[in-house]
Amino acid sequence: MSEFKLHCFALSGNSYKVALFLALAKANWEPILVDYFGGETHSDQWRRNVNEQGEVPVLEHTGIRLSQSAVILDYLAEVTGKFGPQDAGERREILRWMLFDNHKFTSYYATLRFLYGLRMTGETPVTQFLRERAMAAYRIVDRHLSDTPFLVSTRLTIADLSLAGYVYMPEDTGVDHSEFPNIAAWKDRIRNLPGWQHPYDLMPGPTFL
Numbered sequence: 001m002s003e004f005k006l007h008c009f010a011l012s013g014n015s016y017k018v019a020l021f022l023a024l025a026k027a028n029w030e031p032i033l034v035d036y037f038g039g040e041t042h043s044d045q046w047r048r049n050v051n052e053q054g055e056v057p058v059l060e061h062t063g064i065r066l067s068q069s070a071v072i073l074d075y076l077a078e079v080t081g082k083f084g085p086q087d088a089g090e091r092r093e094i095l096r097w098m099l100f101d102n103h104k105f106t107s108y109y110a111t112l113r114f115l116y117g118l119r120m121t122g123e124t125p126v127t128q129f130l131r132e133r134a135m136a137a138y139r140i141v142d143r144h145l146s147d148t149p150f151l152v153s154t155r156l157t158i159a160d161l162s163l164a165g166y167v168y169m170p171e172d173t174g175v176d177h178s179e180f181p182n183i184a185a186w187k188d189r190i191r192n193l194p195g196w197q198h199p200y201d202l203m204p205g206p207t208f209l
């Protein structure tokens, strides 16, 4: 039996943050496919038994069940001793970037990708707004990565894994990624780490709608 169980699906970049941690840490884990597009996370039963917040990822480990990717990454860093902070200053920096990620970097981009890249809504005032907000967040991260190889340190931390959730997703979002050379170099550094896998290889389920 696997030590860690991750409720997830391939298209979920928020789940990928955790799946990538488990892959890079060479943990003994298994994915549990959630039928998100079939409405599973909206069912009373799923919300009662898995996550009242109605979201993946959800991690199960030794009788503990956790949601929110940032909380899960923090937990995994603690129990595995990998990719976590080395002192209080790093802990605060990791938290600062993970909060920025949840509010802006992942959040705007993931919603844009869902509408424009998966639901194929075409351009609307909403996609336009989301792209502007996402690109503003990408500019901030790109500038930050111009003088550091990883977000918080010279080594990979859970802050990098949080921001990496959607950056390998292949769908067209209308964002010109050539504007972000430092993010491209950072993506390559992560991709070259032993154990890295693309989200669609790491998690089960359909990869298009």
Ligand SMILES: N[C@@H](CCC(=O)N[C@@H](CS)C(=O)NCC(=O)O)C(=O)O
Pocket: 011, 012, 013, 014, 015, 041, 054, 055, 056, 057, 067, 068, 069, 070, 102
């Ligand atoms: N802040 C959450 C976001 C999780 C999230 O939005 N997950 C999506 C899938 S990628 C979801 O389950 N959404 C359900 C919904 O919005 O109804 C995290 O980091 O875990």
